[in-house]
Amino acid sequence: MGLSTVLEIGRNALNTYRVAQEVTGENIANVNTPGYSRQRVLLETAQTVSANGFTVGNGVNISKIERYYDGMLQQQMVSAQSTEGYDTAKSSVLQQLEQTFNEITTDGLGAAISDFFGAWQDLTLNPDGTAERQAVLSRGQILTDTFHAVSTNIEDTISSLNDTLNSLTDSINTTLTSIAELNGKIKLTGQLGGNSNEIRDQRDQLIRDLSTQIGITYTENSDGTTDVKYADGGAELVTGSAVGSFSLTVNAGTGHYDVNVTPPGGAVALVSPATGQLGAVISLRDTTIQGYLDDMNDLAKTMFTEVNSIHTGGFQHDGTTAGTNFFSGTTAAGIALNISATSEVAASGVSGAVGDNSNALKMTQLQNSLTMSSGTETFNAYQDGVVSQIGLDVESSLNAETRDIAFTTQLSTLRESNSGVSLDEELTNLVKYQRSYQASAKLVTTATDMMDIVLGLIR
C-alpha cells in the first residue's frame, strides 16, 4: 500500500465517472429515440486489499451498465398493440365505406327504390301515358345504376384490401428479418462479453411494431435473444437468428390471396389470420364487407324476382302482348333493365284493356310487401337495416379504437415512466458525475503533491 495506490484509486474513479458521463450523454442524446430505454451505471467498490493488518478499499468499479426494462410491460404492450392494430385498421376501412351507405344526408339505394315504386304510383293514375311509362323506365335505370355504384364501391374496397396484403406481408417479413438479425448480434455481443442494451431496445421496438401487424407471442431466452411465434396457429416466426416468412397464394375459388407461413427451416402452411392489421384485413375482406355485398346481392336478386314476377303477369301497352322480365341479372353488379321501350312497360293486368292499371297497382303494392328476410321486411326496411348495420359496425370499431388507444397510451406512459429519459434527472447526474470527476482529479493532484513532498525528502 502506498501513494501509488491513491493515484490508482484516483485514476479508476476518473475512468468510472467518464464512463458515467458517457452513459448520461447517451441518455440525453436518445431522449426522443422511440423504444430507447434509459441506462444507468451501477457502481461498486473495488476489490479491497489488506495493508498493515487493515482491510483497505481500493476505489470504485463499474459493475454493469444496465437498461431500465420491464418485461411484463413489454408483453402487455405487444398484446395491446395487436388489438389496437386490428381495431384501427378495421375502423379506418369501415369509415371509408360508410360514405357509400350514408343515406342520411344524401339519397342512396333506399331513395332509388322508393322513387322506382313512386314512378309506378304515377303510372297507376295514367296507365296509358307515355311520360309516366318513361318515368318508370328512368327510375328503373337509376335504381340499377345505384345498385351498380354501391356494389362497385364494395368490390373496390374488397379488392384494395386484398392488394394491401402484399405490402403488409412484405413489411411483416422485413420486420421479422430485422428481429432475427438483431437477435444474432445480441447473442454475439453477449458471447464477447459486450453490452447490447441499444440493440435490445431496437429489437424490442421492432417486436412492438410487429405486434400491431400480427398477433404474436414471444419468449426471452437466457442468451438475450427473443423467439417469436405467430398467435394465430402458433407457427414459429423467429427462432434465435433463424427467420420464417409470410407468403401469399391466390385462391382459385375466390380469386383472393390466401396467407401462408413458412417457419424457420419448416414447410409452408396455410394460416387463418385473426389478429393485428393482417387479421383485420382478412376479416373485413372475407366477412364484414363481403357480408354487405351479399346483402346487396340478396336485395338485387329479390327485386329481380318479385318485380319480374308481377311484370310478366301484366300486358304491354298494346294490351295483348304479355309483359316480359323488367330486370335482367340477379346480382347487385349485374342487375339491368331488360326492357327499353315505353310500350314494353306492363301496366295493364287485363288482356285487351290498354288503360287498365291493375298490374301497375300490384307493382306499387310490392313496395310495402314483406319480401325480404324470409318475408319479414320490405325492400326499404331491409336496406335501412344494412345502413344501420354498417353504422353500428363503424360505431363499435371507433369505440374499440378509442378504448385501445387510451389503453396503449396508458401502457406507453407506464413504459416511459420506467424506461424513459428524464432530462432533469440526467442533468442532475451530469452535475453529480462532474463533481465526482473533479474530486477524483483533485485526489490525483493531491497524491501527486504528496509524491513531490516525498521526493523532496530524498533531495
Added chain:
Amino acid sequence: MRVTSNMSNDNSIYNIQQSQSKLYKTNELIGTQRNISRPSDDSVNSKLLLDIGYKLKANDQYLSNIAKSDTWQHVTSDTLTAMSDIMTLAKEQVATITSGSSDATIRQNVVTQLQTLKQQMVDMGNMQLGDQYIFGGAKNSVKPFSITSPYYSGDETAINIEVGKENTQQINIEGNRLLTADTALSQPYGSTNVLKAFDDLITAVNANDVTAIVAGAQALEAGAKQINNAQSDVAGRLVRLDATTKIIENNRNTLETIYTNIQYVDNAKLAVELNQQQIAYEATLSATAKISKLSLLDYI
C-alpha cells in the same frame, strides 16, 4: 410515479387531441345543424330517420295521387251535374207532351230537342281528362259513347289507385253503369239505359204513342236518378279523399316532429357545450405551454 418530460409532452398532445376532437364534433354539429351526419353517429336512430324519410316520401306520393284523383272526381262531378241538367231539360220537354199531341210541328220540336239533348249526353259521356276518357273504363283508343246502338264501346274496368298504404280507391265511373246500365255486369246506380230511353222517347213522340211516351218519361226519371246516384258516389269519394288527406297530413306532422327531434340540434345546448370546450381547450394549451417551458437547464 416517475415522470419524464416526454410523458408530459405525450400527455399534453393526447389531451390537446381530445379537446380538438370534441371541438371538431361540436363544430360539425353546429355547422350541419344535424345530430346525425352519418350512420355511425347513431346507428339505431339512423334506421328510424331513414324509415321516417321513406314514410314521408310515401305520404307525398299518396298526397300527389289524391290530388290527381281529386281533379278526376271534380271533373266527373261537374260532368255528372251537366248530365243531370240535361236530364232535367229532357224531362221538361217530355212533360209538355205526356198526353201526346196531334200537332206534328210540336212533336217535331220535342223530337229535335230530345235529339240535341241526347247528343249532349253522349258528348258529356265522352268527356276527357288529359287524354283519358273518364267514362271509358280501361279503353282509351276510341270514344266510349256513340249516338247509335250499341251505345257503349268502352269497358267496365275499375281504375284503382293507392291513396294510402294498402288503401286503394276507384277513381273512375264505368260509363256503361252510368248511361247504359242494362248492359253492365254490375248495376250499382240503376239498370236504365238512358240513351235507349232517349231513342225510345223519340220514336214514341214521332209515333204519338202516349203509352210509350209515359213509359219513356218514367225511364228518363229512372235515368236521372241513376245519374244522381253516381253523383252521390263521387261526392262520397271526395269526402273520403278529404278525410284521407287530413290523416296523411296529421301523420306527416307527427313524423316530421319525430324527425326534427332526433335529427336537428339544440343550438342553446351546443353553445353552452362549445363554451365549456373552449375553456377546457384554452386551459390545456396554457398548461402545456407553461409546463413545457420548465427545465433544470435554466437553473444550472
